[in-house]
Amino acid sequence: MEMFVMIAGAALFCFMIFRMYPAAKHWMEHGPKAEQGDWQAAIIPLAAVVGFVILLIAMVRM
Amino acid sequence: MNRVDFSVASQAGSTLATNKLIKNTYMLLSATLVFSAIMAAVSIVAQPPSIIAMVCLIGGMVLGIFVLPKAANSSAGLGVIFLITGLLGFALGPMLTQYLAMEKGPQIVGTAFGGTGIIFLSLSGYALTSKRDFSFMGGFLFAGMMVVMLAMVANWFLALPGLALALSAAVILLMSGFILFDTSRMINGGETNYIHATFGLYLSIFNIFIHLLSILGVMSDD
Numbered sequence: 001m002e003m004f005v006m007i008a009g010a011a012l013f014c015f016m017i018f019r020m021y022p023a024a025k026h027w028m029e030h031g032p033k034a035e036q037g038d039w040q041a042a043i044i045p046l047a048a049v050v051g052f053v054i055l056l057i058a059m060v061r062m
Numbered sequence: 063m064n065r066v067d068f069s070v071a072s073q074a075g076s077t078l079a080t081n082k083l084i085k086n087t088y089m090l091l092s093a094t095l096v097f098s099a100i101m102a103a104v105s106i107v108a109q110p111p112s113i114i115a116m117v118c119l120i121g122g123m124v125l126g127i128f129v130l131p132k133a134a135n136s137s138a139g140l141g142v143i144f145l146i147t148g149l150l151g152f153a154l155g156p157m158l159t160q161y162l163a164m165e166k167g168p169q170i171v172g173t174a175f176g177g178t179g180i181i182f183l184s185l186s187g188y189a190l191t192s193k194r195d196f197s198f199m200g201g202f203l204f205a206g207m208m209v210v211m212l213a214m215v216a217n218w219f220l221a222l223p224g225l226a227l228a229l230s231a232a233v234i235l236l237m238s239g240f241i242l243f244d245t246s247r248m249i250n251g252g253e254t255n256y257i258h259a260t261f262g263l264y265l266s267i268f269n270i271f272i273h274l275l276s277i278l279g280v281m282s283d284d
Contacts (some may be wrong), residue, residue, distance in 0.1 A: 003129065006218050008120065009116065010215045012120055013211050015127075019127060020204060020211075024201065024207075026272050027200035027201040027203075028200075028205060031193070031197060032197050032200075038195075038196075041194050042242060045184070045238070045242065046235055046239065048184070049234065049235065052177065052237055053231075053274065053277065056173050056177045059279045060166060060278050061281065
């Protein structure tokens with residue numbers, strides 16, 4: 001039964017990837033391109049998320 | 063003179079529409095998160111077999127892919143989104159029961175819950191206050207999500223703990239990016255339907271919670 005569930009889940013994930021492909025292709029080909037400073041503005045909060053997760057890990061290990 | 067007046071009125075109308083969209087999205091998001099938490103609590107008490115939880119998870123995703131896009135422009139969309147979030151919340155039950163049975167379980171679940179809330183509020187607040195357009199991240203986020211999903215499917219069969227941990231970290235980063243992306247699309251007019259916006263943000267929060275829980279569970283000393 002567990003293998004059946006795994007295969008059903010894998011099939012659903014593959015279908016979701018198949019459904020996501022046109023959106024991914026559209027955004028990669030026609031999406032707006034980053035201007036100067038855009039990536040920096042995105043990377044700073046994402047780096048803060050990484051730091052915060054490390055802090056949470058330290059909290060649960062205490 | 064009239065042209066100037068029309069331009070000012072149009073801008074004010076657009077700002078009003080954006081504010082209404084943001085307000086409706088956050089209200090619906092709050093309601094769906096509370097409903098999801100109630101369903102998760104029901105699931106913890108009822109202790110359904112894991113196959114039922116898996117069916118709820120698959121059912122929720124199928125409704126999200128096929129039914130929600132058609133129903134989102136009508137009042138039925140509200141019922142559908144509550145059904146989806148209820149199913150996804152119920153699907154969390156067996157996983158939460160497993161974590162809560164660990165020695166540090168309640169602390170891990172509480173930390174993941176609080177951590178997810180802080181990550182979402184900080185990122186969404188940052189996107190709202192900076193008013194930056196993060197839509198340039200779209201291609202990177204969608205492509206990254208596809209790669210991570212493929213690797214996840216492979217790891218269900220390979221069962222490599224190191225890869226699972228790396229994928230959880232990648233999902234948290236990608237979903238954090240999606241929060242910036244979705245919030246900025248609401249502000250900049252890329253998304254005008256609050257049910258779609260709510261579903262996107264809900265999925266980001268749901269995935270961050272699950273994967274944060276997984277990382278904290280592995281990294282704790284239990």
